[in-house]
Amino acid sequence: EADIYQTPRYLVIGTGKKITLECSQTMGHDKMYWYQQDPGMELHLIHYSYGVNSTEKGDLSSESTVSRIRTEHFPLTLESARPSHTSQYLCASSDPHSTDPDTEAFFGQGTRLTVV
Amino acid sequence: LAKTTQPISMDSYEGQEVNITCSHNNIATNDYITWYQQFPSQGPRFIIQGYKTKVTNEVASLFIPADRKSSTLSLPRVSLSDTAVYYCLVGAAGNKLTFGGGTRVLVKP
Numbered sequence: 001e002a003d004i005y006q007t008p009r010y011l012v013i014g015t016g017k018k019i020t021l022e023c024s025q026t027m028g029h030d031k032m033y034w035y036q037q038d039p040g041m042e043l044h045l046i047h048y049s050y051g052v053n054s055t056e057k058g059d060l061s062s063e064s065t066v067s068r069i070r071t072e073h074f075p076l077t078l079e080s081a082r083p084s085h086t087s088q089y090l091c092a093s094s095d096p097h098s099t100d101p102d103t104e105a106f107f108g109q110g111t112r113l114t115v116v
Numbered sequence: 117l118a119k120t121t122q123p124i125s126m127d128s129y130e131g132q133e134v135n136i137t138c139s140h141n142n143i144a145t146n147d148y149i150t151w152y153q154q155f156p157s158q159g160p161r162f163i164i165q166g167y168k169t170k171v172t173n174e175v176a177s178l179f180i181p182a183d184r185k186s187s188t189l190s191l192p193r194v195s196l197s198d199t200a201v202y203y204c205l206v207g208a209a210g211n212k213l214t215f216g217g218g219t220r221v222l223v224k225p
Binding site for chain 2: 033035042043045048056058059088090092094104105106107108109110112
């Protein structure tokens with residue numbers, strides 16, 4: 001079983017609020033990812049990290065920011081939430097040090113964000 | 117990163133075999149082929165991974181021809197619970213994980 005956790009599962013928040021979506025994994029994985037996905041649509045990579053103090057922007061431009069101060073923790077922050085940020089946010093991790101290519105990623109349950 | 121192309125959707129019936137083909141004409145020598153399954157409101161889940169020929173596990177089989185420009189995910193005797201979106205990814209260690217549109221499989225009773 002994958003040990004990657006996202007909190008909260010659901011969040012309804014007003015426009016202009018600052019929010020942080022939490023993602024933690026206990027597998028010691030170096031690589032972590034954030035994806036954004038609208039219902040019925042494809043997954044868009046918005047941020048990823050190769051390890052502590054490493055963060056990169058993904059394929060889809062996002063107003064969110066991320067940090068990676070500890071291996072197990074990869075929070076995503078929105079400084080000022082807007083209705084256009086309403087979506088599902090999925091966190092994942094993978095292990096690049098395994099003998100197989102690290103394309104086996106483990107996903108959290110996701111955070112469904114609604115900005116009103 | 118190698119671009120992948122797969123059908124948008126497929127319908128099947130319970131007990132049938134479902135085969136989803138993914139094209140990846142620009143696959144690189146170091147690239148592996150990986151398939152994920154995603155149920156509604158959940159994150160994707162790894163199904164199977166291969167480099168060449170055939171790989172089989174308890175869930176599916178993956179067929180990769182010698183030129184590696186395509187691959188076929190085979191789901192034997194599907195059930196209603198196999199209704200999901202299936203993603204084909206091509207990449208090597210160190211690549212970022214990029215998902216395409218996937219194939220929406222609907223299994224009917």
